[in-house]
Amino acid sequence: SISTSTASESDAEELQKEQHARSVLRERFLRCLLAMNNKKVRFHMHEKVEVQATFGASDIDVLNFQVSDLHTPIGVQKEALIRCQDVISFSFDM
Amino acid sequence: SCRSSVAPPSERSAERRAAEMKKLYGNDAAKIQAMEAAMQLSFDRNCDLKQPKYWPVIPLKL
Amino acid sequence: MQRSWLLSGPLTWFRFINKQVRVKAGNTEEHLGWLLTVDPVSGSVVLVDFREDRVSVNVVMGHAVRDVEVLQEADSGMAERLQSSVVLVDFREDRVSVNVVMGHAVRDVEVLQEADSGMAERLQSFFLPLMTPVLDP
Structure with a gap:
């Protein structure tokens, strides 16, 4: 029973490490999304679609981006939602 | 659990969410949850205000 | 490289922080930059690139990541700049x-x-x- 208690102790330690890593990673990502507010962002999407828009906000599950002044190949859409599944990557300058 | 079973559904799901966050983020759960709440709030508010439509209308990747 | 980026987990992602990496995404994209973070919810990778007078940030969506390769570690100056x-x-x-x-x-x-x-x-x-x-x- 000593070995099981040691095992569960190191399990607990491992869990704490993982929780800490997850929270540092997540906080950095959330701060990055916050920093994008009102920035001009370029989206590289599937099917070689490239668009530019002013970033508004993201939902917390990173499923949708809310953007304004979306410049699409066929014109400008004033307000839009972009499905994150359609996006390969996006970039902006600080 | 007796208390949570009689609580209204919204309260129960908030409790469940807090427990989930605690499991994922440990001691930082409250901080991450607060940041997420602020972000989701601004997303929801913008969507209410601006009524954005999906672009493209049909998903590129199904 | 891990079989699936999305299943790698926070401890693995954490080890990529402050490394210069090459990320392959989608069918053709390739991105180079210093890794700032990986979102543990979506697996998305945030890369920072320092160019002459500006800093550009590149986010690769987790579902599109095919491969992440470490090119070099940040020295203390670069780590500080990133952090x-x-x-x-x-x-x-x-x-x-x-x-x-x-x-x-x-x-x-x-x-x-x-x-x-x-x-x-x-x-x-x-x-x-x-x-x-x-x-x-």
């Missing part, structure tokens, strides 16, 4: 707006005035749930 960030808080009438300036993009910080005790308290309470994370688990 430090300044948060400016501005209270306007009924709402609070937060402006995050990435540390590496900061050129100059000038003091305009000291907070009185009321403002100091507001700032304090605002930051309680937003304290800077300590690296190294």
